[in-house]
Amino acid sequence: MEQGYDVVVIGGGTGGYVSAIRASQLGLKAAVVEKGKLGGTCLHAGCIPSKALLRSAEVYANTKNGENFGVIAPEVNLDFSKVQARKEEITERLFKGVQHLMKKGKIDVYEGTGVITGEKDVSVKLNNGGEEFLAARHILLATGSRPRTLPGLDVDGTYVMTSDEALNMEELPASILVIGGGVIGMEWASMLNDFGVKVTVLEYAKRILPAEDKDVSRELQRLMKKKGVKIITGAKVLSETLKKNHGVSIQAEHKGKEKEFTADRLLVSVGRAPVTDYIGLEDTKVQIDHGFIQVNEHYQTNEANVYAIGDVIGGLQLAHVASHEGMIAVEHMAGKNPSPLDSALVAKCVYSSPEAASVGLAEDEAKEEGYEVKTGKFSFRAIGKSLVFGVPDGFVKLVVDKKTDKLLGAHMVGPHVTDMVTEAGLAQVLEATAMDIGSTIHPHPTLAEAIGEAALAVHGQEIHG
Missing domain, CATH: 3.50.50.60 (FAD/NAD(P)-binding domain)
Known part of the structure; x- marks a missing residue:
């Protein structure tokens, strides 16, 4: 029936x-x-x-x-x-x-x-x-x-995995190659590194997290390397060279030369x-x-x-x-007239350690769209709560329209920034200015003080910088 x-x-x-x-x-x-x-x-x-x-x-x-x-x-x-x-x-x-x-x-x-x-x-x-x-x-x-996977990188669930198979590993490998330095790849690289696995990331683009603001990807790459993650950008993986024998080996073109990389396992993270x-x-x-x-x-x-x-x-x-x-x-x-989704108002998060988060336009994107921009950037090193947490690295960066002072984008690397980015998202929905954000009283000590200081920094008025 x-x-x-x-x-x-x-x-x-x-x-x-x-x-x-x-x-x-x-x-x-x-x-x-x-x-x-x-x-x-x-x-x-x-x-x-x-x-x-x-x-x-x-x-x-x-x-x-x-x-x-x-x-x-x-x-x-x-x-x-x-x-x-x-x-x-x-x-x-x-x-x-x-x-x-x-x-x-x-x-x-x-x-x-x-x-x-x-x-x-x-x-x-x-x-x-x-x-x-x-x-x-x-x-x-x-x-x-x-x-997604790459031609020649047949997933077997043992030596070659996607995130699906990796989630169900019964034991951790001693070493792993991660192909792809996007969001998923960097989250797995961070996680496995913290578990004590030797991690090497091979990324085809010139930088990891290529969709994020360049300052964010540069800082996260620095901090991942500081943790011990080996990151090689501009690497073209030659998937046909994959070999499996009690581990994996594969070659990649890097700076005009072919180089072999070996590990116990290989994780393919090249999108969905x-x-x-x-x-x-x-x-x-x-x-x-x-x-x-x-x-x-x-x-x-x-x-x-x-x-x-x-x-x-x-x-x-x-x-x-x-x-x-x-x-x-x-x-x-249902016959209603809902407002279309504005992708510029969507927050994006990377749950690595440290975390990264963003909403709105990156600095280069804003310039490409014709905006004359100003930026404010504030380091977590000057934030008391960050020092209390023992994670002083990272920053908050705000991109602002120079003519109107309206927030165009916010970009963050550091502790719990995935929980903080919504403040910037709300500011964009309300078309808030940098001074509106800077004038908002942020409780002390909190990590969110970095947002207020970055907003004040747009006009050179940061207090603790």
């Missing part, structure tokens, strides 16, 4: 289940189709489990360095099985929370693979072997992405590819460009009743972006 819905969401990741919740709040009858577990990549193979491992790595590294705080631990041991168990406990607790939210919102969940079979029809091949047919006034595609195969798009008007579904500002495809959000449409492949896109899409389905 066919079930009828106002919206059927194919994909129960962060973007998908949040969309269903918003639909329920708007009085729409919603269903979610998910072939794996509710929560998707972010909850089970990305954001949450990786951050759980990062936290364990941070605690381990801090404990080993406890003498700097007057805490003497004669012997510090790592039980990686307990690290993994803690990760699983956290994801399972959050998974149960998402299941509760589905029941609370009276949202039907179908465990299986959803395929568009008609203009307003979805067939679900259930994991238990059955099949359901759903009629939907609107269909929302939130099928997410999977890790959209999942659009086998969901029935070939029989629709939905357009795809380089694998990504094309949508308008309300995430509507060329098939008027079919919408798409999240990693599958490209752009900023971030969980919080997918959630916001989903809410916009559902509100549009």
Whole structure:
């Protein structure tokens, strides 16, 4: 028997289940189709489990360095099985929370693979072997992405891994090669280094985190090297040279020469590819460009009743972006007129140690867009709370329109900056000026004082600089 819905969401990741919740709040009858577990990549193979491992790595590294705080631990041991168990406990607790939210919102969940079979029809091949047919006034595609790899770097889960396989390692290798110095690559490099693994990062671009402000990538690279991570930029990996024999070896072109790199394991971290195969798009008007579904500002495809959000449409492949896109899409389905997402207002975070975070335009981007800019930069070395934490490296940098004094971008490297960047994001939403931020009383002692000082530094008025 066919079930009828106002919206059927194919994909129960962060973007998908949040969309269903918003639909329920708007009085729409919603269903979610998910072939794996509710929560998707972010909850089970990305954001949450990786951050759980990062936290364990941070605690381990801090404990080993406890003498700097007057805490003497004669012997510090790592039980990686307990690290993994803690990760699983956290994801399972959050998974149960998402299941509760589905029941609370009276949202039907179908465990299986959803395929568009008609203009307003979805067939679900259930994991238990059955099949359901759903009629939907609107269909929302939130099928997410999977890790990319490189030709010749076949993932075997033992010697060659993506982040998916690395999350489930039963034991740590002594050494690892990380191919890719983007966000995911640098988070894994930082984490594994803190766990005591010898890490080498090979990045094709001229700098790590090439999408971030150049000062941020330069500082994070310096601090990663200070920790012992070996970073080689401008390196073209020759994937066809991969050899596996009780470890891995591979060659890369660097400064006109070929050099061999060896390690126990290899982690491929070169971005994520959209999942659009086998969901029935070939029989629709939905357009795809380089694998990504094309949508308008309300995430509507060329098939008027079919919408798409999240990693599958490209752009900023971030969980919080997918959630916001989903809410916009559902509100549009409900006949409302939601404001389009402004990518310049989206905060981006790197959960390495130290962390990095940004929102808005980088200095070079602002200049390319024709702004005459001023910058204010303030080091954490002059912030009391940073010294108390024992992490004095890093800075906050603000990019400001010289004519209007409005904040164009904020860029940070240092302790807990992923928790601080939202202040700058709110400042941009409110079109605040540097003086507005500088005039805001930041409590002392806090790390956030660096934001206030950086804002004052735009006009040469920083107090502790």
